[in-house]
Each structure stands twice: as C-alpha cells, then as structure tokens.
Amino acid sequence: MEQLSISDESRPDLDNLLETLLPIAEDQLQKRGFFTPFAASVDTEGKMAFTMPYPDSRDTPIPDLIMMVKKGFQKKAVENAIRAAAICYDGRLRPVSGGKARDAVFIDMEHKCGDAVALAIPYTKKFLKGIVFGDTVALPPEPSFFGSQSDDAV
Numbered sequence: 001m002e003q004l005s006i007s008d009e010s011r012p013d014l015d016n017l018l019e020t021l022l023p024i025a026e027d028q029l030q031k032r033g034f035f036t037p038f039a040a041s042v043d044t045e046g047k048m049a050f051t052m053p054y055p056d057s058r059d060t061p062i063p064d065l066i067m068m069v070k071k072g073f074q075k076k077a078v079e080n081a082i083r084a085a086a087i088c089y090d091g092r093l094r095p096v097s098g099g100k101a102r103d104a105v106f107i108d109m110e111h112k113c114g115d116a117v118a119l120a121i122p123y124t125k126k127f128l129k130g131i132v133f134g135d136t137v138a139l140p141p142e143p144s145f146f147g148s149q150s151d152d153a154v
Helices: 011-032 062-078 149-153
Strands: 038-043 048-051 082-093 102-111 116-126 130-133 137-139
Touching: 011 038, 011 048, 011 082, 011 102, 011 116, 011 130, 038 062, 062 082, 082 116
Parallel strands: none
Antiparallel strands: 038 048, 038 082, 082 102, 102 116, 116 130, 116 137
16 A cells, blocks of 8 residues: 555554554454444543444444444544544445455544545455455545534534
C-alpha cells in the first residue's frame, strides 16, 4: 500500500489505533469467524480506551451499531474529550473494477487535526492457516467523528 498523507501530529495516534485494532479483529475472526464492530479512542492525555456498541436487541443491523459508536465519538469530540478515534468492523469489499466482493476488515480512523483514513484489509479464511490478509486498500475517508457534529451544534 502506498504511504498515506497524514500529518506528523496525527500519525502516532492513528498508527497506534491501527496497530491495536487489527490484531483484535484477526483474533476474533480466527476464534469466531466474524466480529461485531468495536472501537477505540485516544483521550487528550494520550490514553487509549476501548468501546463497543450495546444495542437493545441482538438483531440490530451492523450499520446501526456503527452509527451508535460514531455518535458516541461525536459527543466526545464536542466535549474535547478525545483527540483521535477509530472504529473497526467486518464487511464486504466490492472491487471498483467489478468482480466478486471479498470479506474485509474495515478501519475508519480520524484525528482532531482533520486527518481521516479509511482502510479495508481483505482476508480469506484458510482451513489450517487461519486468517490470511491481502493487500490493504485505502478508501476515500468520510469523516464523521470530529467534523460532522458542527452541523448539529449550530
């Protein structure tokens, strides 16, 4: 994957979030074959905290779970309680050129300085080898933790 253009201010936090979340996703895929969305944030002192959505029903759709986490991050961003955040979820990556969709781990990361990164890491489940990751794909980010709350606050 080519080097992403992110600032020196956000790089340590975003790298730390990625290096923390991806192994957890891999572990859950190997143990259970799937995982529900989970996330982490970095507070203003640099301390990382984990979070998961807790829906009212086991049948809550994955997009609703992701939105629950995003709204929590938006609230914390407005309160200036966090400086970076990331959400990790299991999904399907559809190639731009067409073809068959593949299983992928998606990680959306944002920093208060304005940097946002969206990654998809395709994976294959191998019978005796566990999870085999493919090449990481950078997707167009859709910032929603630190930027979109301004519309609601006005």
